[in-house]
Amino acid sequence: MAAKARSLFDTAIMLPAVVDSFRKLNPFSMLKNPVMFVTEVGAGITTAVLFIRSGDEPVGFILQIALWLWFTVLFANFAEAMAEGRGKAQANELRKTRTKTLANRIHENGDIEQVPADQLRKNNMVIISAGEVIPADGEIIEGVATVDESAITGESAPVIREAGGDRSAVTGGTRVLSDRIKVVVTANPGESFLDRMINLVEGAKRQKTPNEIALTILLSALTIIFLVVIMSLKFFGLYSGMSFSITVLVALLVCLIPTTIGGLLSAIGIAGIDRLVQKNVLAMSGRAVEAAGDVDVLLLDKTGTITLGDRQATEFIPAEGVTMQELASAAQLASLADETPEGRSIVVLAKQHGLRGRPIAELPHAQFQPFTAQTRMSGVDIDGRKIRKGAASAVCDFIGKAFPLDVQGALNRISQSGGTPLVVVDGEKALGVIHLKDIVKGGLKDRFDRFRAMGIKTVMITGDNRLTAAAIAAEAGVDDFVAEAKPEDKLALIRREQAEGHLVAMTGDGTNDAPALAQSDVGVAMNTGTQAAKEAGNMVDLDSNPTKLLEIVEIGKQMLITRGALTTFSIANDVAKYFAIIPAMLIGVFPVIAPLNIMGLQSASSAVLSAVIFNALIIIALIPLALRGVQFRPVGAVVMLRRNLLIYGLGGLVVPFAGIKIIDILVNAFHFV
Amino acid sequence: MDMYGWIQLALFAGLLLALTKPLGVYLASVLDAGGKTFLDPVLQPCEKLLYRLFSIKSQDEQNWQQYAVSLSVFSLVSLLFSYAVLRLQHVLPLNPQGFGPVSPDLAFNTAVSFTTNTNWQSYGGESTLSYFSQMVGLTLHNFVSAAAGIAVATALVRGLSRHSARTIGCFWVDLVRINLYLLLPLSLILAVFLVSQGVVQNFKPYAAAKLLEPHTAVAPAITNIATQTIAQGPMASQVAIKMLGTNGGGFMNANAAHPYENPTPLANFLQMLAIFLIPSSLTYYLGRMVKNQRHGWAVWAAMLLLFLAGLTVCWQAESAGNPRMHALGVNPLGGNMEGKEVRFGIFNSALFATVTTDASCGAVNAMHDSFTPLGGLIPLLNIQLGEVVFGGVGAGLYGMLVFVVLTVFLAGLMVGRTPEYVGKKIEAYDVKMSALAILILILSILGFTAWAVVSNWGLAGLNNQGPHGLSEIIYAYSSATGNNGSAFAGLTTNTPWLNTTLAFAMLFGRFFMIVPILALAGNLAKKKLLPQSEGSFPVTGLTFVVLLVGTILIVGALTFVPVLSLGPVVEHFLMTKSAVVF
């Protein structure tokens, strides 16, 4: 999968981006970014001045200003093109997984014909057998199969997909390993999640997010304000007996309008989506990414999110007349070939009871019975013994009679405490019970604490009884929990939280999660989930890892912070630019204002030029920040604000003083003016 | 900058602080249509009678559009009323000096100026207006325009504090309650105190005094002076509300520099306090309504900080005085006394100038035109920042809240959330309205000034040339747009062109500000109140105060840096580093 962070200045992306920055000069496409549009018009005007020059302004000066203004626009375009390029590169890697495959389409009359995958339409039926690649996103309507989804998720262990239930969705590009399934196609070519994600990063179809719109309005307002300032300045100059040249006025205008954030705004948004893709999450809209930053309630399913999806063996309870050693030994044998985490945990537990590990190779005559979806048991036939372990009901069917009372009692006790019992049998004899327990994932408590510091509430949802739920909730450190939850309770809870003004995020995979996913502000559907769940949510996690919700929230916040930080930086920059340009403009007529030139810039024209160059270069300098996002620390708003203000607010005030001064020294050293 | 100045400043800030909470609490009950006050037994019958006469019910609320229509219609009607009074003063009573009708453009300018709470004085009170014109035509607006300003601020605060609401209060109820319960009692107390200090309150003709030493004046013309005509009138009642309502329109031409309007330093001190009193309490009211009292105090602290910064610069500049004068042999220890009264001295003149322009009052006890360049820069900048430092009654708070909204939006993203202010999300529409409010102000100030400085009609009125002339014109349009009313009064503005353009600047500054504010209020009211948490944008504490001050200075001041550089800043350097005169 494409989940590798690529180097920022990958030439494969940079070169096309350079070309794109010129293509984006088209004024009609610039119109959607008012700040850069004004800059482009300014660049155009100064270029025109070059040809219809009047007055005694040196050509070299006008030429350099014009060039740097064009660079300012190009740099901003380049930032956007880079972000788009990186997004597209991510998407293309995903796309590569879809080789041109042939699909076995079932006609309405039952005939099967081979068609190229891209001719499949929604609601077509296809048959896929072991070894074949699934041609399109779809839903299994018949059969069970193991599927290798490593192309999408990077996880090598095959997964089971079956008709009905919550694990019926298959993704195009993945490969069926066993069995044969009948799948109904759920997306037309170009409409799959992947395609939608690709559209999201491509300029033409990108919709601005609500925050981006609001910010654009503010930036436009600032631009208009500075236009008024500059136009009126011409008149004030006339009153004061000085005629400011168009070149200098345009230069001042471009320096004052927020070009830094204006130039990087769309890049930041695209990069946010891009960072999600790197985490193997597809967002259906930029709005969803933004909403992730705003979320303040996380609904977390217990299983898979808070606890390891698979339970772990914690205890052996032998039946009457069976020693602990016997039970442990049988349990170990039954689990040797069981590669599920549960099976492995049994082997580990057996080891704790003094049994040495027995490599399978040592048992050449043993016949292992792997776990299957149908039997729901695993075991081994060895030395005439038929050792099996599995869920009580399945094992009960296997031995064909009821368990002894003491075993039944142990089963009940474990179930009531929220655990899962497995029964171990040897032939018809029940040897005892294995207690499988939920294990809370490591590091969650810390993480939830940090979320709490950020003002985010975590709520655990579980079907368990109150007692069990409370115990796990306490262990995991969630703020609240809902026990014995029915699927509709989730929806009700989301509605209640939203009515109080909260924004809610959740993960889900089942069809019965769909209403809740649709209602939530950020609904992350598991890629393994049903089509209904995926349609209802606004993000899909390809890894189907519910804990990812936490990272999604962090990415959302990081994007918003980056936007805010660069806006603050951009506006704070204006102070230094004024100190560079205003004295330069006035010193000709009023030499007495020399003390205002606090940077000690060498001449009026070098001051103006240096400010313009700084203004252009700062965009390039900040591209990495815009693409990577500012550093995110999960701390409370007060601390975060103070920290970012110090860096980007104070930094924005100070940096340009130094930057303009250095550029001024260079400009003079090389006799550019 | 002597010790007595610091003591007076400490007393001023201390008293302001002490009065903020009690009056803020009282305001909260006044601004609640069903609120109870200790004045109910006296005023409630009157309030009920007025509602009956207007045929409105006190519990009827309006949405923002209805609120804006009521406010605008009322402003228009009362504007026409005052215009009529001024035009007809020669046939109306209480005109002992027999003044003729006010000219159409001056009457328009004056009526607009009082309706908009500007109180720009193109007229000279004692030489133009009858007692009736002052008492009825002008004082009415001193009350109702102040009340309207408070009403708009209240509507905005209601918008912030309500959860998914459609309405923001009823304009007529707010108008009546603010006038009856707040402005009237406070004015009455202050007016009587002012009379005790020497402010006149009578309806007698101007007094004729036989001079102790009849003499001949040589400048501006040779005149034999044997008597002194001393203007009189119902002044105390008007001066009290002109301060409390941050109107600032003087009864006399010289405004609060006139010994009758402002006879003693004590009266002066209380008048300054009266200017800040209601705006300061409104911050407490804000905190109370949004259930975050610390936020109210944070806004107050930001205001105090800006006030102290401005005052310090102005006071320092005026104390240092004019080096050109010192070169002539004038004692530098006296500071810059041109245009100042001896009883107030440098400190109280600088303080008054800062206070009157921090607020949108515009009364003056010294002539700003004669301030040193940096001393004069402060009042000008204060106005250009939008008079948000305590500010005009109501207008200061809603202007400040626009900056708060912008601050929250600019920096709010930096905490990783959609910007949110006291539980209200700040979205595109809110940003649009806030930006519009600021944009119009800037457009009006810079646009009109740019037009005037290259037009003959603009330059004709100048009393000073060079950078100071630019300052006079930019001050005029800043003051008009900001609804301040103070002036670099050397500019002769009583000409048809200036009267008219200034009147339009006042109208733009008032109503093109109020309408977006009410739209903002309506939109905020509609939103859900989000619960506050550790992740919410902090609107209290030092960080927020610094941030707010920074935003005001950067967004507000950056706009005016170029023109200020060409005016006061250049003038300062010319004064200290050259021998140029104009």
Added chain:
Amino acid sequence: MKDIIKELRTAGLATFFLAIILCCLYPLCVWGLGQLLYPHQADGSLLTEAGAVVGSSLIGQGFIGQEYFHPRPSAAGAGYDAAASGGSNLGPLSKKLLDMAAQRVAAYRHENGLARDALVPADAVTASGSGLDPHISLQNALLQAPRIAQARNISLESVRKKIQEHSEGRDLLVFGEPRVNVLMLNMSLNRTR
């Protein structure tokens, strides 16, 4: 349309009735209380001599004679015109202001017999904001004292005593500046003649 007419009607009524309360009842109330409690102040703090009004203790008056203390320069009308208050409104770099100040400094030094380079008090050569400032600074008064003593042929000491008698300190010990009321001082000088 109907709504607008209703609004207009309410606005008209509001203007009318509020005007009655705020512009008639309120000023009359203040007038009544003022006349009752502080009639002298309410009527202008007028000073009378032999039944005739000679001025107001709050309003400055012009004096040019050698035997009188001189007030500050005034920009009100032809000087101390109490029906046309106002300041000079000249900026710090105004040629007119600086020329006038130079003249005033020279005149002040000359009439008070000061050295050519003696520093002149700021208030003595600058116009006040109202043009009706009744006060001068103590320093200004003391510099004028020898001239008055000479012109009136009285001891400098007695003039200084007069100045002390008519100097006002800060209000409540802190507010404002110490000052001398010129009209009151000159009246008191006349009374002792």
